Amino acid sequence: MEWSEELVAGLLQAAPDAILVLEGTRIVLVNDRAEELYGRDRGELVGLDIEHLLTEDSRLMLPERRRRIMEGRPGTIGSVTTTIRRRDGSEVPVESSVAIVDTTQGRLVVAVVRDLSERARAEQEKARLRDEAQAHRNQRLESLGQLAGGIAHDFNNMLGVIVNYASFVVEEAESAEPDAAMMAADARQVIKAGERGTDLTHRLLAFARREVVRPEVLDINRMVAGLEGMLRRSIGDKITLIVRPGPDLPPVVCDPAQLEQMLVNLALNARDAMPGGGNLVIDTGCHDDRVRLRVSDSGRGMAAEVVDRAFEPFFTTKASGEGTGLGLATVYGIATQAGGDVTIASEPGLGTTVTVLLPAGSREVPGVSPAEPVPTAGHGETLLVVEDEDALRDVAGRILSGAGYRVLAAEGGAEALALAARHDGEIDLLLSDVVMPGMLGKDLAERLVVVRPGTRVLFMSGYAQPVLHSQGTLDPGVALLEKPFTANGLLTAVRRRLDG
Ligand code: ADP
Ligand code: MG
Numbered sequence: 001m002e003w004s005e006e007l008v009a010g011l012l013q014a015a016p017d018a019i020l021v022l023e024g025t026r027i028v029l030v031n032d033r034a035e036e037l038y039g040r041d042r043g044e045l046v047g048l049d050i051e052h053l054l055t056e057d058s059r060l061m062l063p064e065r066r067r068r069i070m071e072g073r074p075g076t077i078g079s080v081t082t083t084i085r086r087r088d089g090s091e092v093p094v095e096s097s098v099a100i101v102d103t104t105q106g107r108l109v110v111a112v113v114r115d116l117s118e119r120a121r122a123e124q125e126k127a128r129l130r131d132e133a134q135a136h137r138n139q140r141l142e143s144l145g146q147l148a149g150g151i152a153h154d155f156n157n158m159l160g161v162i163v164n165y166a167s168f169v170v171e172e173a174e175s176a177e178p179d180a181a182m183m184a185a186d187a188r189q190v191i192k193a194g195e196r197g198t199d200l201t202h203r204l205l206a207f208a209r210r211e212v213v214r215p216e217v218l219d220i221n222r223m224v225a226g227l228e229g230m231l232r233r234s235i236g237d238k239i240t241l242i243v244r245p246g247p248d249l250p251p252v253v254c255d256p257a258q259l260e261q262m263l264v265n266l267a268l269n270a271r272d273a274m275p276g277g278g279n280l281v282i283d284t285g286c287h288d289d290r291v292r293l294r295v296s297d298s299g300r301g302m303a304a305e306v307v308d309r310a311f312e313p314f315f316t317t318k319a320s321g322e323g324t325g326l327g328l329a330t331v332y333g334i335a336t337q338a339g340g341d342v343t344i345a346s347e348p349g350l351g352t353t354v355t356v357l358l359p360a361g362s363r364e365v366p367g368v369s370p371a372e373p374v375p376t377a378g379h380g381e382t383l384l385v386v387e388d389e390d391a392l393r394d395v396a397g398r399i400l401s402g403a404g405y406r407v408l409a410a411e412g413g414a415e416a417l418a419l420a421a422r423h424d425g426e427i428d429l430l431l432s433d434v435v436m437p438g439m440l441g442k443d444l445a446e447r448l449v450v451v452r453p454g455t456r457v458l459f460m461s462g463y464a465q466p467v468l469h470s471q472g473t474l475d476p477g478v479a480l481l482e483k484p485f486t487a488n489g490l491l492t493a494v495r496r497r498l499d500g
Contacts, residue, residue: 012029012031013031013032015031015112016033017033017112017113017114018031018033018034018036018037018038018112018113019031019033019034019110019111019112019113020034020045020050020110020111020113021108021109021110022050022108022109022110022111023105023106023107023108023109024066024109025050025051025062025066026047026048026049026050027046027047027049027050028046028047028108030042030046037084037086037092037094037113037115038084038086038087039086039088039090040086040087050062050111053084053085054082054083054084054085055082055083055084055085055091057082057083058082058083058084061080065080065098072100073100074099074100077099077100078097079095079096079097079098080095080096080098081094081095081096081116082094082096084113092115092116092117093116093117093120094114094115094116095113095114095116096111096112096114097111097112097114098110098111098112151200154196155197158193158194158196158197159193161189161190161192162190162193162194165186165187165189165190165193166186166187166190168183168186169183169186169187169190172186194484198484214257214480215253215255216253216254216255216256217251217252217253217361218252218253218254218259218361219249219251220249220251220252220259220284220291220293220358221245221246221249221284223256223259223260224243224245224263224282224284225243225245227260227263227264228241228243231263231264231282234264234267234268234271235267235268235270235271235280238276238277239270239271239274239277239278241280241282242279242280242281242282243281243282243283244281244283244284245283245284246284246285246286246292249284249286249291249360250286250291250360250361251291251360252358252359252360252361253338253339253358253361254334254338254358255334258334258338259334261330262293262330262331262334262335262356263282263293263295265327265328265330265331266327266354267280267282267295269297269328269352269354270295270296270297270299272299272318272322272323273297273299273300273301273352274298274300278297278298278299278351279296279297279298280295280296281294281296281297282295282296283296286360287357289359289360290340290357290358290359290360291357291359291360292355292356292357293356293357293358294353294354294355294356295353295354295356296351296352296353296354297351297352297353298351299351299352300348301346301347301348301349301350301351301352302347302348302352303348306346307344307346310344311328311329311332311342311344312325312329313325313326313329314326314329315328328342328344328354331354335357338358338359339359340357340358340359341356341357342355342357343355375495376403376488376491376492376494376495377403377404377491377495378400378403378404378491378494378495379404380404380405380406381405381406381426381428381429381498382405382407382408382423382425382426382427382429383405383407383427383428383429383430383431384408384409384410384416384419384420384427384429384430384431384432384455385397385400385407385409386410386412386413386415386416386430386432386433386436386441386444387411387432387436387460388411388412388433388436388437389433390411392483392484393409393411394409396431396490397409399487399490399491400431400490400491400494403491405494408420408423412436412437412438412439413436413438413439413440413441413443413444413447414438414439416432416444416448417444417447417448420448420451420452421451426454427452427455428454428455428456428498429455429456429457429458429494429497429498430444430445430455430456430458431481431494432445432457432458432459432460433459433460433461434459434460434461434480435461441459441461442459445457445459456498457478457479457497458479458480458493458494458497459478459479459481460480460481460482460483460485461480461482461483479493479496479497481493
């Protein structure tokens, strides 16, 4: 079979790789791609010994290859990965496949040389990304460990305070002449520690998004105004708080406690960024069909790397014990859960602006006004309190009887139903835990209401999931009291449920 010279030329030019034809180790024919790859023109390449195109390392393999080519039989002798040197001295990784061809002009070697630098670059990039992801994971695990350690430490301290002060109270109460003022002071320490623990669990729960979420239709300006005093106190006098409510805002649908938490987190970050004082501006406005809540400070600002990672859970630049790295992660969680979005604009030395966009609710729905003080006293109504945690049941019973209610207490569903069957009078309200061994609060309520249709129901829980299928959101019809609760919180919820 005799190929025309034109066809050979065509094949050489059409090939996507560099092709070199060698007689021994001397180049006799090349294509355009070879000129490009080696950075030399044809005149230079033809006649050159292939040795000149290889790097030191690759050259070492040459004698062995030459031997195989000389002794080999015609046919492909496989491919090797080597490095070539271009005229300008730069090195390029290549894969070269070589075939031995016996022709009328003698034995020729055809080398097809493929540029691997693209592939090498892609692989390098992949390796870099892999390393980065690993570093990221390590960092996260490390911070998780730190966080867990920090929490355990905090809780331990709080429990220490509680146990110790509670024993002081007992000691004093059992002494010959109990000092009421001293007991009250000690008991107050117990309460304070308990409140700190409550705050910590709330933060963790909110972060894990398992906290009960109850969206309401809210006027964001009203909410900000309601928080102003508290914010002012928590940022100190060195920082000036400026509130600029935008006019005519549509309401938003969001859990008020979460919105509050979001604002507090942002304000505290701003405070931390302005140790020497400065301005904290909270403004609201409309942004297309969304409501904008913006918190800006004149503080130290953030470097680009910090902005990139700021929303990451447990990312903090603060000293251990000072930052949990959950503040912005929580803001992000709350905003996205509400169907909104958060962005940060910040530069070192130029302050920080965090913008939260929340979907606007419909104006027709009347705004739910923030909690107005309601009467909390009982008038002899009968409450069935069901809670498997002894201490909590006892606490609830004492608060409620103290406020003028009759209390029937049960530690589980079965006992509650038996109690209800024995009880002659009305049961005005069932106050039940949601998750209890034996029977869920929901099932208890369903069964009780069958026999006592007049009984109202109020659940208490720290979690939404057990009550609901959809994550985090509570059925609008179900009344729920968050645990842990204060006396006032409990009495208010009970009164509302009885009167509402
Ligand atoms: P934490 O406050 O516990 O460190 P955050 O999630 O609230 O955790 O914030 C993460 C990090 O983002 C902070 O450690 C800080 O470096 C940076 N940051 C957040 N808000 C601001 C701000 N207003 N100004 C400057 N840096 C901020
Ligand atoms: Mg923070």
